Amino acid sequence: MAKFELFKGPYNPQIAEPAVLNFWGANAFFKPEYNAVKKVVDSTADLKKYLKGNPDRRYVIIDPPPNAYGRPHLGNISGYAYQDLLGRFWRMKGKRVLLFPGKDHAGIQGEIVVLRELFRPQGKSKQNMSRKQFYEETYEYFTKTMAAALQDEKRIGLSADYDRNVFTLDPEIVDNVLSTFVKLYEANKVYKGVRIVNWCPSCKTALADIDTKKKDRESTMCFLRYPLKDSVGSLEYITVATSRPETMLGDTAVVVNPDDKRYTKLHGKTLVLPLVNREVPIITDAQVDITVGTGCLKLTPAHAAEDYEIMLRWNKQHPKESVDWINVIDPEGNMCGPIGKYKGMSAEEAKNAVLADFKALGLYEKEETISQHAPVCERCETLIQPLMSSQWFVDVAEMRDKGLDAVKSGEIVIHPKYMTKKYNFWMKNLRDWPISRTLWWGYRFPVWYKGKLETTYGEDGKVLEKISGVVVTDFADAVTKKLAIVSKTSPGEGWLQDENVFDTWFSSGQWPYVTLEKEGLFDEMYPTDALDTSYDILEMWVSRMIMLGLFRTGKIPFKDVYLHGLIKGANGQKMSKSKGNVVELDDLVNEFGADAIRMLYIIGNKAGASYRIDNEKLAGNRNFLNKLWNASRYVFFAAQDLEKPWELAEKDLPFTEEDQKMLTEARDMAKRVEKKIKNFQFGLVAVDLVQSFWHSFCDSYIEQVKNRLYTKDKEGNPINTSEEAIASRRAGQWTLWHILGIYLKLFHPYIPFITEYLWESYPKSPEESGTIMYAKWPEEGKELKQ
């Protein structure tokens, strides 16, 4: 047992917190194997035996894995506070608790970071090193940075089982994630095909919709005239508007609204696309807005997602008049396809050339400056170029419906409730999920080709794939021709592995079960009890875990989802380096201590609500901790001559009204705190808990009871010497002792350091736990035998 000194003066977390960390670190309290009854560490086999068939005996949270390459930010760390609060509470309720820590390789972002931080300073790039070398050096680098990230988790008091810290690219995890892909493939839920994708020209990879964001920008709207092949009455051309004139080279139709009276007589007519002299039809789609622009939409299915959708819809309804797509911009950002002299130009050059040529032909009507929300890459903020590409997709239809049902039925509960609507909305509108990324850092696809796979953008504007020179129409065709296979290991000599890696969310989406399976705890600990994360990754991460969890295990991954708010800077704005309002954990810890920061994270906050780092609040929290410190020291001192208080029977003590009132209040607090933690409303009840301790217990009760505790007056004369006074004094001492115990326990999930530190000096029976982590939560009728 450590020895914690009750030092004089104000509470100093710089002394107490490191001492407590050492104490915890020297014991196995954070492990679910820790047996608090016998005070030994059970074997994992014994733990599993104990839990088998008794899911109520454990409480499991898989901690969201932060990026492995750096230190977690204050938002990640706030999550640890919530997860830890739940873990500590249930531990005190007698459950075997596992808080499972991990680290994420962070896909695109991870690759960007190592290229910039690790390789560029050494003069290395993907051009001058092998993929193997890149992977190995990055892995080694991440192994080092990961250790630093772990320090912060520990420092904030997260009682996670650090022996089990798992990395997303640990071999066992990789194998399991790959197995999921294979199973999806076997179940016909993953396919490779040429579809329109969000292409990031900088990262040179496809992105899912959710991996993009919108950015405001100024743009020029150009109004272009497309001549009719045969004039209709006096009408010789129609006008279309576009902010990307170069894409007109890939137009395959012009669309009008079927109800637009102005264009009724043009339905089915033909236009001659200028510059390339290609004939394109005028088709209809209800999605075209009559009020926007000219009411005529140029259709470029290969370079605009909505155009692609219109094309699919039209073709489904009009198979005989079907419209095709022509890809005119390749992944390098150069013009390609059947476009004559523009071929080979950059998109920017082509834009200028197209405009000049329209002007020369007298077909340029006018231009307007507009502001628009353009999609950009979430990570590097480069403007997204939609284009046709051969990528792997997950067919989400069935998984999506099951995921919706799991929440609708109440099997999974989202806190706050209103976020359920956000989840439902997103899930209902979910399209097939592109999971291939053209990166080196991540899980390489378990897909093999018999020889070299070549993808080219042909003269006809089509994406052409060849394996060993043999043209394949799609992956299924390649499999039929025995040129491709899905396999976790190489099928043999001459087979080359797919270059793509999985979207990082494809692996994080499997986190709950791959982690537990790695530890051999899946049967006993899945589904997990709760998930805590910030609400902004509800769609990206939570929904994927639900879908993949249901697919792979047939069970939900967790029962409750607690979505915490985002941390803002002192000015109330989002914390970011460019705004200069980033606060470092070290500074806060040094000034206020981890407990005060945890209070800021938790107390007074509720699910989904964002809040800011507020030094005034932190100072208030520090003051509270000092209050708790001094009140405890006072109780220890005032009750020091009360021997073995735990052996005194409550019914034998002559309580005064003030004693009873205080006992009632503390016990009511215990009930309320328990109820609110179970409801995931631990933040608001904590305000009352602080109030109750500070004002009822400290300011009122202690001040009242003091008079009964004095044995000498100011002059040093003996007082309170009657038998009644002595008995009353004992009742007061016992009440102080008893109630402090309740509060220390109630506060422990919130502020674990100071409560652990004080707990050592707290007079307790030999049966009581030496660490407050395993002290019994105060319960009706049971809390008397502390």
Next chain:
RNA sequence: GGGCAGUUAGCUCAGCUGGUAGAGCUCGCGACUUACAUUCGCGCGGUCAUAGGUUCGAGUCCUAUACUGCCCACCA
């Protein structure tokens, strides 16, 4: 354009299933009381965004409106 939150004391926010407004900070006054000045006591301060409605009674329910924030989106 659609959706979701929010609009309560000077500031930051609580007010759960409806019954005549609360906390912290700030501010003013007072107190060196044998745990604590990182303290204690007292006090100032709100027609609960606006307009209607339901109700015996509404920050609390309903309907509009106006702002603020966030998310989504196909203005070519």
